[in-house]
Amino acid sequence: MPDKGPDLSVKFGGLTFPNPIGVGAIGEHWGHSNSTQEYVDINSDIFMKHVKAGAGYIIMAGTYVTPETERLIQERCQTIEVPFRRKSKKVGHRMLKIPGKDPYGTEGFYFVPSPFLLDAGFGKFNKDRFAFMIEALQKKKPKEVPLVLNLGGIANIAETWVDGAKRFEELGVDMIEINLGCPLPSGLDGTLQGYFQDKYTPLYQGLLMGDNEKYVYEITKAVVDAVKIPVGVKLTPETGYPRIITMAQAARSAGAKFVQMFNAAVGMAPPDIYNGGKPQWPYMDGSPFCMVSGSFLRVPCYKDVAAVKRYVPGLDIAAAGGLVEPEHFIEAMMLGASLVQPCTGIIEQGNGLIRRGISFMKKFVKEQGYNSLQEIVGISQQYIKYNQDLDMMAGKTIINIDREKCIRCQRCVDNVCQALYTVEGGHIEVDPHRCVGCGGCTLACRNDALKVVLREGVSEPNFF
Ligand SMILES: Cc1cc2nc3c(=O)[nH]c(=O)nc-3n(C[C@H](O)[C@H](O)[C@H](O)COP(=O)(O)O)c2cc1C
Ligand code: SF4
Numbered sequence: 313m314p315d316k317g318p319d320l321s322v323k324f325g326g327l328t329f330p331n332p333i334g335v336g337a338i339g340e341h342w343g344h345s346n347s348t349q350e351y352v353d354i355n356s357d358i359f360m361k362h363v364k365a366g367a368g369y370i371i372m373a374g375t376y377v378t379p380e381t382e383r384l385i386q387e388r389c390q391t392i393e394v395p396f397r398r399k400s401k402k403v404g405h406r407m408l409k410i411p412g413k414d415p416y417g418t419e420g421f422y423f424v425p426s427p428f429l430l431d432a433g434f435g436k437f438n439k440d441r442f443a444f445m446i447e448a449l450q451k452k453k454p455k456e457v458p459l460v461l462n463l464g465g466i467a468n469i470a471e472t473w474v475d476g477a478k479r480f481e482e483l484g485v486d487m488i489e490i491n492l493g494c495p496l497p498s499g500l501d502g503t504l505q506g507y508f509q510d511k512y513t514p515l516y517q518g519l520l521m522g523d524n525e526k527y528v529y530e531i532t533k534a535v536v537d538a539v540k541i542p543v544g545v546k547l548t549p550e551t552g553y554p555r556i557i558t559m560a561q562a563a564r565s566a567g568a569k570f571v572q573m574f575n576a577a578v579g580m581a582p583p584d585i586y587n588g589g590k591p592q593w594p595y596m597d598g599s600p601f602c603m604v605s606g607s608f609l610r611v612p613c614y615k616d617v618a619a620v621k622r623y624v625p626g627l628d629i630a631a632a633g634g635l636v637e638p639e640h641f642i643e644a645m646m647l648g649a650s651l652v653q654p655c656t657g658i659i660e661q662g663n664g665l666i667r668r669g670i671s672f673m674k675k676f677v678k679e680q681g682y683n684s685l686q687e688i689v690g691i692s693q694q695y696i697k698y699n700q701d702l703d704m705m706a707g708k709t710i711i712n713i714d715r716e717k718c719i720r721c722q723r724c725v726d727n728v729c730q731a732l733y734t735v736e737g738g739h740i741e742v743d744p745h746r747c748v749g750c751g752g753c754t755l756a757c758r759n760d761a762l763k764v765v766l767r768e769g770v771s772e773p774n775f776f
């Protein structure tokens with residue numbers, strides 16, 4: 313549990329969370345276990361390690377379908393004529409790291425799970441396991457750490473989502489996050505046809521539901537009407553701007569208290585260019601559309617968080633996607649998120665990211681003079697302006713070349729700018745009539761020798 317100090321508690325979906333950091337849902341464990349008990353022991357311990365590191369809540373995935381509802385699935389879903397193809401019954405998860413350059417800059421983290429077939433049978437088969445997990449977590453975790461259930465359901469059959477929501481509410485979870493964002497169904501035969509024909513295979517469809525405002529509304533409304541605990545929706549980065557606003561509006565109209573933005577994206581791993589374009593995946597004979605997360609997701613995450621906070625008031629926001637440094641948590645919160653949910657960052661850095669996040673937040677609140685962390689939620693929204701309304705100091709800025717730092721590599725000259733040129737000795741000069749002070753050339757310089765400055769005689773701006 314977080315120790316005493318600055319107030320990191322936040323309000324979210326009508327509940328109070330001791331702090332905003334939680335690990336984004338990670339559905340199934342990656343190893344083998346020999347019994348339900350072993351599964352529960354190992355996995356509840358993994359969750360408790362997050363809590364011991366300081367996580368303010370737990371998110372656990374679950375699905376459950378009753379036999380009555382199973383009959384509805386058979387009636388309403390596309391028949392799958394051939395039995396599910398599955399080369400192996402064994403768990404075969406595989407992950408592929410495509411590194412970036414920075415220490416924690418994994419550009420893409422690709423994931424293919426053991427043949428991913430979340431059907432009604434999965435929910436039934438795991439019925440007890442979910443119950444035992446919830447029971448174990450409730451015994452082990454402190455009371456003030458909420459347990460959020462990341463809910464799966466089958467296709468567009470709202471009743472299947474309601475079954476799970478009711479059961480998990482009975483079992484005592486504090487909040488439901490409907491998972492309408494998972495990219496994994498995109499790797500299965502039949503799902504895309506289902507999406508375009510609006511007739512689905514009898515499986516969990518993830519983002520194919522979350523990218524359809526009708527189903528975001530219907531599934532959310534059915535779940536909200538069926539339970540008393542707060543309900544929210546986890547969306548997909550695939551929807552993007554501006555349709556993410558439509559999805560958030562649908563969730564809000566259906567009674568959701570929050571949206572989570574977002575799940576991982578759909579990926580296609582880069583081919584091995586030195587091996588005839590075969591997959592880079594080790595020990596796999598093909599490359600499916602799969603899940604991909606990692607640092608690159610931070611850009612769409614901020615944009616979606618900012619857009620929903622601005623255009624869909626009344627919804628709380630949990631941010632996820634490429635948040636791999638404590639500073640990222642604060643940035644996402646200032647744009648409008650109340651919770652932050654690193655997932656790939658935890659796989660990359662371990663629970664140390666939670667510990668670093670908590671100590672950074674405490675120091676930050678104190679040093680920046682805030683009374684509590686809650687105060688920072690959305691404070692950057694006031695600076696989001698329409699382009700026409702910006703004062704960009706046009707004509708008043710110019711590039712400055714730091715001769716001490718410049719190594720005369722010519723990268724900035726051998727480029728797209730018309731204002732920079734080379735003089736004797738390989739030194740760089742700027743034509744002040746041509747330079748618009750845009751800062752584009754700073755991208756080329758790896759020595760920090762280029763900086764946009766105010767032109768001579770121009771005084772510091774007073775924007776606010
Ligand atoms: C291995 C793995 C498993 C995941 N399983 C789930 C899941 O079961 N349910 C879910 O809603 N999101 C799941 N996610 C998505 C994450 O919770 C998170 O929303 C997403 O990865 C974006 O955050 P990140 O860039 O920090 O990873 C999973 C992500 C990874 C990498
Ligand atoms: S600031 Fe813009 S215009 Fe000026 S030198 Fe750099 S890239 Fe060229």
Ligand code: SF4
Binds near residue numbers: 719723759
């Ligand atoms: S890129 Fe930077 S170091 Fe290279 S010539 Fe330009 S200013 Fe100098």
